[in-house]
Amino acid sequence: MLDYDREAAVYDATRGGEPRAAAAAAAVLSLVPTAARSLLDIGCGTGLVTERLHRPGLRVIGVDSSAGMARIAARRVGDVVLADVRRLPLPAASVDVVSAVWLLHLVRDARAVVAEVARVLRPGGVFIATVDKDAGHDVGCDIDAVLEPYRTAEAYDRAERIEEFGAEHGLIPAGAARFIGHGQGRSPRSTAQALLRGEYASRLAARGAVAELLAARLTGLPGADEPRPDPRFRLLALRRVGREPVGQSGASAIPSPS
Numbered sequence: 001m002l003d004y005d006r007e008a009a010v011y012d013a014t015r016g017g018e019p020r021a022a023a024a025a026a027a028v029l030s031l032v033p034t035a036a037r038s039l040l041d042i043g044c045g046t047g048l049v050t051e052r053l054h055r056p057g058l059r060v061i062g063v064d065s066s067a068g069m070a071r072i073a074a075r076r077v078g079d080v081v082l083a084d085v086r087r088l089p090l091p092a093a094s095v096d097v098v099s100a101v102w103l104l105h106l107v108r109d110a111r112a113v114v115a116e117v118a119r120v121l122r123p124g125g126v127f128i129a130t131v132d133k134d135a136g137h138d139v140g141c142d143i144d145a146v147l148e149p150y151r152t153a154e155a156y157d158r159a160e161r162i163e164e165f166g167a168e169h170g171l172i173p174a175g176a177a178r179f180i181g182h183g184q185g186r187s188p189r190s191t192a193q194a195l196l197r198g199e200y201a202s203r204l205a206a207r208g209a210v211a212e213l214l215a216a217r218l219t220g221l222p223g224a225d226e227p228r229p230d231p232r233f234r235l236l237a238l239r240r241v242g243r244e245p246v247g248q249s250g251a252s253a254i255p256s257p258s
Helices: 004-014 017-029 067-077 110-120 142-150 159-168 188-196 208-219
Strands: 038-042 059-064 080-082 095-100 121-131 171-180 232-240
Touching: 017 171, 017 232, 038 110, 059 067, 067 080, 095 110, 110 121, 110 159, 110 171, 121 159, 121 171, 142 188, 142 208, 159 171, 159 232, 188 208
Parallel strands: 038 059, 038 095, 059 080, 095 121
Antiparallel strands: 121 232, 171 232
């Protein structure tokens, strides 16, 4: 796992920057109910996506557990809370929408995150999250051919897994969207480096000597430093069952960050 306090200063520049953030935010907003008045963006990172989730009448608050990330996000978003996303400092049934962009693939205990999201969502509220993040990078290129024999079905953010966790807490499928991860096309060398850092731990059965062998094969591919096509990411929307429509209680229940 990366040290996100240290990574904060270079995070945006190494993750596709504004074009990727704009595409992600537009896709999230396409799934936000028109009547929604409050949105909580958990795992908001530097706030590059979060600041683009604003629209008239919608209050947006970011949450992140990294102080380094939260400091940068606060300059962009204004309302940012430093907190563990598994223990949100919010009352039950207090928000209309919770979004999680590029978060669940990092969280081994995604069930606890989904449970907490369900707790803070109002009846009729919507949880919008990226799923199958690593699979989004499968673009049919030579990198995929090298990695294919070592793929597992154990990704933390596998869509079926998140839907199952949601069903346990009254969240039902309510839509989906896709967007391009601009500037995120992998090169064989960058993939090899990520593999050796353990960034594919939940997706690839490759450790130790096997990972080193795969890394050598990747860096030996033609054009090892040339990015392959950009990934295409998927968003899943889950709605909390209940009769109260979103937007009915306003956003006053959300505490302002201290």
